[in-house]
Amino acid sequence: MVDPITTGYTVKINNYRWVKSDKFVKIYITLTGVHQVPTENMQVHFTEKLFDLLIKNLNNLNGKSYSTIVNNHLKPISVEGSSKKVKTGQIQFLCRKKAENSRWDYLIQIEKECKEKEKKERMQRERKKAKSLPSYDTETDPSEGLMNVLKKFMKLEMMI
Secondary structure, eight states: OOOOOOSSOEEEOOOOEEEEOSSEEEEEEEOTTGGGSOGGGEEEEEOSSEEEEEEOOOGGGTTOEEEEEEESBSSOEEEEEEEEEEETTEEEEEEEESSTTOOOSOSBHHHHHHHHHHHHHHHHHHHHHHHHSOOOOSSSOHHHHHHHHHHHHHHHHHHO
């Protein structure tokens, strides 16, 4: 883990975007002025299931420190093959996949679990809705079904 901050305050970075390729999962964080930060003031730590970043309090970042932790990756990454690149206004994290060509539909495990839960709930709602719809009776004359609908409509009209 990176060393804690002892002065000032730290802004937690929550926004990032990510892209997957055959060999890497690339994570991009936009932060104005980050390219002016001296290397010794930027700490990055990779493990198989997380990476964390700490940018120590500097004047070129309005005197604020910044940190983020992206943990519980969907799949393990190679610590030795992972790195960071600092570009104008952006930090890129190249997390090398331990298993190349593995499919990452999500970056972190909790994201996968939430999406699967949403999908399951949506399917349950659709099943419930389908059960409440009238069924099609192949044995009955279609005109009889239409007559039943008209009778129900007429009863509703009389009630109003």
